[in-house]
Amino acid sequence: MTPERKFSRFPKVKNLVVRGAFLLTVSGIVALHTGCGSSASEEQQWETVTEKDPTQGVVTTVEEVEKDLFKITGEDIVEKKADSRIIAKYMDGKVDTLTLEEAKLVEKDKSRSGLSRAFMGGLMGYYLGRSMSTPLNRNSYKNQAGFAKSNTVSKNTLSRSAKTRTVKKPVTGRSGFGKSGGGSSRGFSG
Numbered sequence: 001m002t003p004e005r006k007f008s009r010f011p012k013v014k015n016l017v018v019r020g021a022f023l024l025t026v027s028g029i030v031a032l033h034t035g036c037g038s039s040a041s042e043e044q045q046w047e048t049v050t051e052k053d054p055t056q057g058v059v060t061t062v063e064e065v066e067k068d069l070f071k072i073t074g075e076d077i078v079e080k081k082a083d084s085r086i087i088a089k090y091m092d093g094k095v096d097t098l099t100l101e102e103a104k105l106v107e108k109d110k111s112r113s114g115l116s117r118a119f120m121g122g123l124m125g126y127y128l129g130r131s132m133s134t135p136l137n138r139n140s141y142k143n144q145a146g147f148a149k150s151n152t153v154s155k156n157t158l159s160r161s162a163k164t165r166t167v168k169k170p171v172t173g174r175s176g177f178g179k180s181g182g183g184s185s186r187g188f189s190g
Helices: 011-035 100-107 110-121 125-129 144-161
Strands: 044-052 058-066 069-078 085-089 095-099 161-171
Touching: 011 095, 011 100, 058 110, 069 110, 069 144, 085 100, 095 100, 100 110, 100 125, 110 125
Parallel strands: 058 085
Antiparallel strands: 044 161, 058 069, 085 095
8 A cells, every 4th residue: 555645734834933033033133132232333442551560579568557457568570579578567576478379369358358459459469450540548658657668669679670571452431331430420300
């Protein structure tokens, strides 16, 4: 016996409907993907920035002046960046010495924010991500003499020996909805 063939009245129509639905879905996804993008005037803008990366190291000495409040008492330049240290002197007489890698961990540890706030305001901050174009924080130092020395002699020594590189970064500070740097300031009254 030969098998019976079932003939559909509309096989071509059925295939066309399935294919049409598929193509419509794909084209809708593509349209959403490209249609919701920014116009050329709204695309991400880039700026060229010159950054300095210190090649010499620094030994920062901080002293606890109140519970969890540290001030920088001295900063000395050392030949190698890897020799950078933080010497923390606590009120109870304990002394802690941190390497640059340990300082990076302390900087992220919120329970030791008093210590990190002090060394981030001084020269050590340049090794932990702060731009060398940013001034030192006067309030991080125990006295004016220490701040003056770090702000002139030590900072100039680090700047002269730093490697300079040019990088492209996204422009920040643009305002408006969905932009970094803030939201819309528009409002209405009714």
